[in-house]
Amino acid sequence: GAIPPPAILKPRPRWTGKQIISMVLPPGLNLLRVDKDSAPLSEKFSPLADGGLLVHSGQLMYGMFSKKTVGASGGGIIHTIFNEYGPETAVSFFNGAQRVVNYWLLHNGFSIGIGDTIPDQKTIERIEIAVRNGKEEVEQIVASATENNLEPLPGMNIRETFESKVSRALNNAREEAGSETEKSLKDINNAIQMARSGSKGSTINISQMTAIVGQQSVEGKRIPFGF
Numbered sequence: 001g002a003i004p005p006p007a008i009l010k011p012r013p014r015w016t017g018k019q020i021i022s023m024v025l026p027p028g029l030n031l032l033r034v035d036k037d038s039a040p041l042s043e044k045f046s047p048l049a050d051g052g053l054l055v056h057s058g059q060l061m062y063g064m065f066s067k068k069t070v071g072a073s074g075g076g077i078i079h080t081i082f083n084e085y086g087p088e089t090a091v092s093f094f095n096g097a098q099r100v101v102n103y104w105l106l107h108n109g110f111s112i113g114i115g116d117t118i119p120d121q122k123t124i125e126r127i128e129i130a131v132r133n134g135k136e137e138v139e140q141i142v143a144s145a146t147e148n149n150l151e152p153l154p155g156m157n158i159r160e161t162f163e164s165k166v167s168r169a170l171n172n173a174r175e176e177a178g179s180e181t182e183k184s185l186k187d188i189n190n191a192i193q194m195a196r197s198g199s200k201g202s203t204i205n206i207s208q209m210t211a212i213v214g215q216q217s218v219e220g221k222r223i224p225f226g227f
Contacts, residue, residue, distance in 0.1 A: 018060040024096030026089050027058040031080050033069055050187075067198025070097070116191040117209040123184040127177045127211045134173025141165045167215060167222060174214030178207025185210070 004023070006013035033053040053063030055077075063069075069076045082090040119127070144150045145162050152161045182203055185192050191209070195201045208214065216223060 018062075020100060021065060021097075022059045024093055024100060025055060025058045025060065025077075026081060026085050026093065029055050029058045029081065029084070031055040031077065033063070033075070064196065066196060071198065110190065112190045112194065116189050117206070119181055119184055119210050123180055126180040130173050130176040130180065131212060134169055134176075137169040137173075138166050141169065163222060167217070170215035174207075174212055177211040177214075178204065181207050181211040 004015070004019050007016045007019060008014040031053065032055075035047075035051045047062065050062055050064060053065075053069050054061040065077065070078060073079070078090060078093065081093050141150070141162065145158070150158055150161060150165075152158050153164060156164065185206070187193070191201065191206045192203075195203050195206060
């Protein structure tokens, strides 16, 4: 297609990634996808975090093409193009998108390194606080059980109640540490880009690599000491 005017003129002309992607979209295409239907109206149509997706008259206004929007899902980009413009236009989109991706990989490449999993100092401190709070909560539960002050939960005996409370405390510590990590990682982080696009991994994997693996469960229970 025709090259659009550059989005940035000074100090030198530059085009955004959204403009490049828009070149492979058929003109006149309109599509709106929101991440959460419960989000306020202002966030749906001008999300600061670039969430959701808006294509207006064949131009990608905000959002990111991911597995949800370009994959085999109803109401996505490919589904809409096929229904509105027919199979030939859908094939043209496939070819154009693949050409853009191949060119980007050829000139930029993509890989993930140990640097993508190292948090900053403030985040490390917040992770340590979350883990310390989790350990202190478990110590309180152990002390309560040792002193016979632990009250059984409905439908559970004392041992089951103890295991349930310990697992919940440790899981909360892992989730809190993971959420602190997720907030600190920037959009240019390769691991974050991989998870958000849907190609591989998830935010939970990134949290475990960056913050803490946390308590592991086997068959829904903590790993027993079988010796």
